Amino acid sequence: MKMISQRVKDISYAIREIAAVASEVAKSGKKIYHLNIGDPVIYDFKMPNYISQALADASFNGKNYYVDSLGAPELREGISKSLKKSYNINVNSEDVLVTSGVTEAIFFLIASLLENKKELLIPGPSYPLYINYAKFFDGVPVEYELDETNNWDPNIDDLRKKINDKTQAILICSPNNPTGVMYSEKMIKEIIDLAGEYNLIIFSDEIYDQITYEKPFTCPANLSKDVPLIGLNGFSKSHLATGWRLGYMYYHDPENKLAELKANVAKLARARLSASSIAQYAAVEILKNPGTHTKEMVSKLKERRDYSYTRLRKIEGITCVKPNGAFYLFPKIDLNEFKKWKDDKEFTIDLLKTTGICGVYGSGFGEYGKNHFRLTFLPRVDILKEVYNSLEDFLSKTN
Ligand SMILES: Cc1ncc(COP(=O)(O)O)c(C=O)c1O
Structure with a gap:
């Protein structure tokens, strides 16, 4: 055995x-x-019929092949335009990488950045995947406190205390799983400033960006100026396509500090060939016509x-x-x-x-x-x- x-x-x-x-x-x-x-x-x-139809059409039209490992060019372009339209952030299509869900994007990033007990700062409580992948790649997930007595907003003093020379990145998840609460804009700014001070990358899991009740989503890339940030998002929740397994990551990196990481994540993406081609072509249609x-x-x-x-x-x-x-x-x-x-x-x-x-x-x-x-x-x-x-x-x- x-x-x-x-x-x-x-x-x-x-x-x-x-x-x-x-x-x-x-x-x-x-x-x-x-x-x-x-x-x-x-x-x-x-899921509305026009989206299901787009998926079927992609298959009938013979798009059942391994698509570009970094994503179908039309989809990368569509995502870049939609980021500009929704949040006024400038990300070129070459800065977008299409993945099999946010799950794979998290896998790519953690696999590329952690080894030998290097640390990733994640919110506590935390979506379990961050903890699992950090440990899987011989890194250490370090939880910074979300303060329940303060509307589950991050405790910035706790976060600061937990930064050391092994820390690679700080992960933000807002709206948050499991608390369901968005970080305040003030705290997002403070976290970004802290990342700038210590030369760290921000990962921003934005899978729930379109599911907010009282106020709209604050897009951290809008606040990050020169601090490098990698946004993670997908079609699972907002477009009722959990089973498609389609997500993406985008690099918001005005000073090109992430070039090496980006090149190596791309190698990992090539090694797994591609994310689902037909889901990608259908997603192009969603972005053209986001529906109601x-x-x-x-x-x-x-x-x-x-x-x-x-x-x-x-x-x-x-x-x-x-x-x-x-x-x-x-x-x-x-x-x-x-x-x-x-x-x-x-x-x-x-x-x-x-x-x-x-x-x-x-x-x-x-x-x-x-x-x-x-x-x-x-x-x-x-x-x-x-x-x-x-x-x-x-x-x-x-x-
Ligand atoms: C915070 C968070 N990130 C990522 C995911 C996984 O998303 P995907 O379906 O795009 O892999 C989930 C799913 O519940 C989630 O809650």
């Missing part, structure tokens, strides 16, 4: 791992409420966010910051009040087994996620009503 590498054994992804427990629970006939996975497509949000589906989704989500937040606030022993972006709530559970559970994982699994509500335990999002759990607010309000009635009932029977 071959030995399995330790780096693969060490991978942990709570969002999917809880789904395995849910499948076991479902075997007993219990109805499962899947509030664990951030995929709008499995609810009542559907994203706005419609956000308006439905706002109602679901408001409903969920109002219900959560009324539950004793639970507190929650109101999310202003993405589609997650990240409530805190007072484990001193509910003595039944020793930690957030035990609580989340008991909740799932007893009520069928499948959330994700907060410690799956790193150290700062402890004592929390994450719920999406993607389902319809009538389903959310069942969820919150049941959650309320479950907790009231506990004390």
Whole structure:
């Protein structure tokens, strides 16, 4: 028998791992409420026909080949124009690299920058992929605190303290997964200034840029002037195309400090041939005609966010910051009040087994996620009503 590498054994992804427990629970006939996975497509949000048609057309028109490893030129051009139009940032098409989702972009960047325990500063709580890939490539993910008492805004003193000569980059994720909250513009500026002071790169995960409720997304590249920044985005969430696996990264690098990184990331991209060609040609059509589906989704989500937040606030022993972006709530559970559970994982699994509500335990999002759990607010309000009635009932029977 071959030995399995330790780096693969060490991978942990709570969002999917809880789904395995849910499948076991479902075997007993219990109805499962899947509030664990951030995929709008499995609810009542559907990609418009003209986009599905564009995907089919790409295939019928014979575009089923390995496309340029860096991305179809038309798509790179379209992304460059759309960045200019949406956020007034100047990125040439050669500064865009098309990837198989933001997931692959994160993989490329971390693989290219980390080794020998070099460090990546990531938000805490954190999207688990950053932690996994940093460790996988023998780097160290270092979490800087997002301060729950200050609307989950980054704690800049904590961030500053954690910079040292091993630090390579600072990752920003706003709107954030798992908190659902956007960083304030002031904090984004401060983080960029800090990166400038210490000669660090900013990675900006912008996958939720179009899913905001009260105020529009602040684009960090607009604030970064000469500080090199790599933006990560894609079609999964805003265009209801999670299964297409299509994303991109763009280099905002006015002083050309990232030339070496860019050349080496391109080598990695060539080694994997290309991202999906037909998805890329269909995405060209999306950028030409962005449609109204994203706005419609956000308006439905706002109602679901408001409903969920109002219900959560009324539950004793639970507190929650109101999310202003993405589609997650990240409530805190007072484990001193509910003595039944020793930690957030035990609580989340008991909740799932007893009520069928499948959330994700907060410690799956790193150290700062402890004592929390994450719920999406993607389902319809009538389903959310069942969820919150049941959650309320479950907790009231506990004390
Ligand atoms: C913050 C964040 N980044 C990246 C991703 C993955 O995006 P993609 O589907 O483009 O790989 C997700 C998915 O949930 C996410 O929440």
